[in-house]
Amino acid sequence: MFNKTINISLILALIVVILGAYTRLADAGLGCPDWPGCYGELLVPDVISSEYERPLDVAKAWKEMVHRYAASILGLSILVIFLLAVFRKTKREQSIKLPTALLLLVGFQGALGMWTVTEQVHPGIVTMHLFGGFSTTTLLFWLFLNQRPQPKIGQPVLKRHKLMLIIVTALLIFQIFLGGWTSTNYAALSCGEYFPTCLGEMWPEDMDFKNAYYWGELGVDYEFGILENQTRTAIQMVHRVGAIVVTVAILSLCFVLENYPTLRRNIIVVLGLLSAQVALGIINVVMSLPMFAAVMHNAVALFLLLSLISLAHRMFNQNTAS
Incomplete structure (x- = not known):
């Protein structure tokens, strides 16, 4: 039951x-x-x-x-x-x-x-x-x-590899926050349909980072967003930079964990979900946020987090090597 x-x-x-x-x-x-x-x-x-x-x-x-x-x-x-x-x-x-x-x-x-x-x-x-x-x-x-x-890994897990997994998971969680903040501030299309540029520039000059992560007053109607375009553009660009950082971090983790043959199936799942997430992020920009792709971008972010949690469950229930 x-x-x-x-x-x-x-x-x-x-x-x-x-x-x-x-x-x-x-x-x-x-x-x-x-x-x-x-x-x-x-x-x-x-x-x-x-x-x-x-x-x-x-x-x-x-x-x-x-x-x-x-x-x-x-x-x-x-x-x-x-x-x-x-x-x-x-x-x-x-x-x-x-x-x-x-x-x-x-x-x-x-x-x-x-x-x-x-x-x-x-x-x-x-x-x-x-x-x-x-x-x-x-x-x-x-x-x-x-x-x-849970299947045994078959060899002691190095402490530094566990620490690396914790750091990568924390980075992904922070990126999920950035994605949520981008969506709730209606900033997903603030760069137009441009990729990898934003409004035709690699780094727009008039972005407003000062107000990008301001909590905001209560009692205000935030439907469809209230931030200026420059602020929304800043939010979008931070999310893009975060995506690059997380992608590199996850790829590095998977490369390191190749030392554990019994984790290869987990690694394949992580890499597959990462690839899908990157592709969905690009599709959302160039196709102006189609509903299916936007919803799946949210869902795949969750599945990617769960794939790292599955790795953590296996790695932290094994013997640790120094």
């Missing part, structure tokens, strides 16, 4: 992250201006009362509500995981700490979902909400790995 619930929850978490990306990219984050209902109803209404200033867009409202329904089911499934762990209904020994952290995280994630609406898609809150989804999926994936026998 514990394993089945983890499997279901992990699939649900992936679905919720993808739905969240789709909802954001379809500009449906405020499809329902209230929370947890939609114009005061549990289902999207056909007509709304005069107390709501925002007009009803049924298509956007349903996108938002489907995301909420899926997230609610995920929250209930994580509660079941917690209860099963408390009562020791697990196939393999599992500390209560991780299920507890997961339950607290999903509760905070629900609050972020509410604030996303009440604070009118504030970029900082929406980015934190994205991080919460990624973190929830990562913890579920770690639980998933804990309950399955």
